[in-house]
Amino acid sequence: MGKETLNKINKPRAIRRLVIWYKRNSAVTSIVDTAASSAVTAGNVAGNVVSSAGSVVSTASNVASNVAGNVVSSAESVVNTASSVVSSASSLAKNTLQPLVFDPLKRLQNSDNTFDKEKDSQSNRIWIAVDGMGGDYAPGPILEGCLEAISRFPINIKFVGKIEKVKNAAENIGLSELLEKEIEKDRIELIDSGDPIGMNEEATAVRKRKNASINVAMDLVKKNKAQAVYSAGNSGAMMASAIFRVGRLKGIDRPAIGALFPTRDQTRPVLVLDVGANTDCKPSYLHQFALLGNIYAKDVLQVKKPRIGLLNIGEEECKGNDLSLKTFELLSSEKNFNFAGNCEGRDVLSGSFDVVVCDGFTGNILLKFLESVGGVLLDILRSELPRGRRGKVGSAFLKSNLLRIKKRLDHAEHGGALLLGVNGICVIGHGSSKSLSVVSALRLAHSAVNHNVMENLNQLQKLQVLKS
Numbered sequence: 001m002g003k004e005t006l007n008k009i010n011k012p013r014a015i016r017r018l019v020i021w022y023k024r025n026s027a028v029t030s031i032v033d034t035a036a037s038s039a040v041t042a043g044n045v046a047g048n049v050v051s052s053a054g055s056v057v058s059t060a061s062n063v064a065s066n067v068a069g070n071v072v073s074s075a076e077s078v079v080n081t082a083s084s085v086v087s088s089a090s091s092l093a094k095n096t097l098q099p100l101v102f103d104p105l106k107r108l109q110n111s112d113n114t115f116d117k118e119k120d121s122q123s124n125r126i127w128i129a130v131d132g133m134g135g136d137y138a139p140g141p142i143l144e145g146c147l148e149a150i151s152r153f154p155i156n157i158k159f160v161g162k163i164e165k166v167k168n169a170a171e172n173i174g175l176s177e178l179l180e181k182e183i184e185k186d187r188i189e190l191i192d193s194g195d196p197i198g199m200n201e202e203a204t205a206v207r208k209r210k211n212a213s214i215n216v217a218m219d220l221v222k223k224n225k226a227q228a229v230y231s232a233g234n235s236g237a238m239m240a241s242a243i244f245r246v247g248r249l250k251g252i253d254r255p256a257i258g259a260l261f262p263t264r265d266q267t268r269p270v271l272v273l274d275v276g277a278n279t280d281c282k283p284s285y286l287h288q289f290a291l292l293g294n295i296y297a298k299d300v301l302q303v304k305k306p307r308i309g310l311l312n313i314g315e316e317e318c319k320g321n322d323l324s325l326k327t328f329e330l331l332s333s334e335k336n337f338n339f340a341g342n343c344e345g346r347d348v349l350s351g352s353f354d355v356v357v358c359d360g361f362t363g364n365i366l367l368k369f370l371e372s373v374g375g376v377l378l379d380i381l382r383s384e385l386p387r388g389r390r391g392k393v394g395s396a397f398l399k400s401n402l403l404r405i406k407k408r409l410d411h412a413e414h415g416g417a418l419l420l421g422v423n424g425i426c427v428i429g430h431g432s433s434k435s436l437s438v439v440s441a442l443r444l445a446h447s448a449v450n451h452n453v454m455e456n457l458n459q460l461q462k463l464q465v466l467k468s
Contacts, residue, residue: 125154125187126449128442129226132161133196133213134233136431140169142232145438147178150187152439153446157188158226160217166190191216196233199431203236206244214238218245221424228445230416232429232438239277239419239428246424250461254278255421256289256360257428258296259367263351270348271297272311272356273420275363283326286310286357287334291460292420293355294337299451300418300444301354309343309353311362317342323359331357336463378403416441418448420457425449 130146132139139161146157159166167190170176182188194211197203206215214233218241220226231238239255248255256274263270273289274281290308297306310328312320317328319342331339343356348366358366385398416437419426427445430437448454 125156126228126446127156127158127220127226128445129158129160129217129220129229130442131196131213131217131229131231131233131238132159132166133193134231134238135429135433136199136232137434138196138232139166140173141434142438143170143179144173144175145433145435146188146442147175147182148435149439149442150182153443155442155446156186157442158191158217158220159188160191160193160213160220162195163190163192191220193217197237199234201234201237203234203240206237206241212237212241214241215245218242218424218426221426222246227449228425228427230427230429230438230441230445232416232431232433232441235276235428238426239422242419242422242424242426246422246426249421249423249457251463252288252292252421252460254281254285254288255419256285256292257363257417258293258420259363259417261349261370263349265351268303268351268354269301270351270353270356271301272348272358272363272366274358274360275367275417276360277419278360279364280361281323281359283323283330286323286327286359287330288421289357290331290334290337290339290355291463292457293357295456295460296418296420296453297354299453299456300447302451303354305338306354307340307352308337309340309347309356311348311356311358311366312342312344315342315344327357416444418444423454423458425454 130142132142132146135142143159143166146159149155150157167176167179170179179188183190193213193216194209196213197205197209206212209215214231214237217226217229217231218238221229222245229242235257239257243255254274255277257277258271258273259275260269261272271293273293278285290310294306294308297303308331310324310331312324312328314320317332318325320328324342328342340353343353345366347353348356381398416427416429416433419428425445425448427441427448429441433441
């Protein structure tokens with residue numbers, strides 16, 4: 001075999017080795033991008049070194065095979081040194097700049113995530129009831145998320161489900177020992193129940209199956225044995241169970257599901273409601289949604305004067321259908337919140353509004369559309385990357401960044417949505433929720449309890465508009 005043939009064989013091998021190394025160390029490139037200003041110097045150094053390493057590899061492909069192997073090995077050592085420099089720089093910026101892509105409440109809840117474990121005691125922890133059987137992947141990922149949340153936040157969990165199935169799931173994912181330890185510490189309690197309400201079942205099934213996991217979890221809130229409830233199961237069943245068991249707030253005709261959408265400002269999401277609880281609405285319902293959203297934004301999102309918007313096809317007050325026109329009139333005359341006017345579809349994610357109200361039919365379409373954006377955007381960016389070896393190396397660098405963009409736009413990564421208008425704190429999770437989403441949803445539930453959302457929501461019944 002000739003020298004020229006050896007060069008052709010070794011050249012792609014060297015490139016593949018470098019690309020594989022980049023992929024395995026994608027976390028390093030992610031931290032570089034995230035560190036921004038704090039790690040900019042180290043990032044530049046790393047870029048220059050990696051670029052030099054690529055040149056060395058290219059040169060190595062033109063010499064004999066034994067020499068090429070040695071040069072490529074040296075190049076990898078240089079890149080490893082560069083990654084160490086970057087890691088040191090990133091530690092300085094990690095706490096303030098690393099994005100928590102699965103949690104839209106990062107700004108508010110940084111304090112929740114750093115509670116003093118030395119002062120932590122059972123008296124300071126709140127109990128949250130979790131429907132452990134609800135969701136596409138339950139109970140394993142739900143349990144995993146609960147155990148993680150217990151270690152991060154001052155909460156305890158009443159995990160509702162079929163105990164034998166829960167323990168088998170814990171064993172399958174290697175969490176049996178941790179589960180037993182948390183049970184001994186009285187930080188998690190397993191509560192037996194029947195099967196969950198299936199995703200394809202009617203919401204009214206909660207009336208017939210009293211032992212369903214969501215009913216058992218909701219009863220814990222009703223009996224004050226838990227201060228909030230979380231479920232990633234059938235959202236309609238959860239809403240029905242909440243209405244039948246804990247009841248609606250006085251003066252509220254229809255509860256609404258409020259979901260947090262990302263905006264240009266990563267630290268300031270927008271609350272959109274309703275996103276699916278009420279497909280047919282009256283102007284008075286949307287008026288009530290605005291009142292509920294205003295309280296939520298003040299208490300949980302810590303916005304002093306939330307800007308309320310009405311989702312419509314134009315900014316002008318004369319635009320829209322009959323529902324929009326009548327609702328605009330109601331919201332404009334309301335003195336208990338700051339109505340900022342109509343919100344067009346393009347303005348929902350702009351950050352111009354803190355709360356956007358709409359009927360559940362429109363809101364659910366908006367929610368499902370947003371869920372698809374992350375994946376589509378990632379596919380488009382991938383297709384636009386250059387071909388060949390440069391494209392492959394570039395893809396290795398960009399992969400973690402593209403995934404962060406996808407997660408930031410993916411509503412499933414944001415944990416859960418609050419069911420507003422019922423007499424208890426209820427967090428509805430996405431059906432496909434896994435452990436990180438569960439952690440985020442439980443953090444949301446903790447924040448709602450911690451900021452006295454229910455106390456302020458109950459004050460709404462004093463408003464004259466809700467008395468009439």
